[in-house]
């Protein structure tokens with residue numbers, strides 16, 4: 001089991017409750033995928049408190065999610081009763097329990113709370129569940145340039161850490177950091193069509209604080225595509 005149970009504790013303590021759509025999710029989805037038909041299926045890995053759900057509902061697409069925290073899932077069922085069968089509690093690194101194939105799979109900072117081996121396993125499931133030419137959009141995948149990549153306790157490999165007691169990652173279990181080579185390796189079966197390294201230098205408050213994340217689009221190649229030269 002890769003899911004860190006600390007997330008359930010965070011939500012029970014009413015912390016980490018982001019409820020507004022993340023701007024990079026909105027801009028990446030609209031710029032690089034633009035799903036807008038009623039038959040378009042979108043899966044979000046780890047919806048958390050549901051910040052991105054109203055955005056996808058607004059697009060009129062079929063929204064699905066797997067989220068590890070049962071307590072936040074129960075709250076989402078109350079808030080979005082129409083999605084009761086489409087938001088399921090589970091570990092997305094172990095199973096994606098929907099029979100459907102997806103046009104778009106989105107992950108904002110969810111797989112990044114798992115080990116490298118679990119991420120590998122999940123991306124294999126993602127690959128199987130995407131339609132040919134289907135897209136995976138990764139937003140806010142923590143960079144090895146993030147100052148916290150040196151904090152916490154080392155876990156499975158150089159990319160995974162855990163047991164933070166201070167800062168952004170306090171009490172959320174595992175945190176996974178990536179560099180470009182690691183992302184290319186993780187997504188070697190996909191075609192990465194855009195990858196951006198977003199580095200923010202805070203000036204006020206905490207001048208000098210660096211926030212560093214990756215945003216990217218990975219496409220499942222279409223085996224029927226013929227390259228005409």
Ligand SMILES: C[S@@+](CC[C@H](N)C(=O)[O-])C[C@H]1O[C@@H](n2cnc3c(N)ncnc32)[C@H](O)[C@@H]1O
Pocket residue numbers: 002003004007008018022045046047048049050051052066067068069090091092093107108109110111113114
């Ligand atoms: C930082 S929150 C992001 C939530 C949401 N994507 C957002 O943008 O607001 C990470 C979420 O991923 C979930 N998560 C992490 N690993 C998971 C796993 N292996 N299976 C299911 N959910 C997981 C956590 O429970 C948490 O809700």
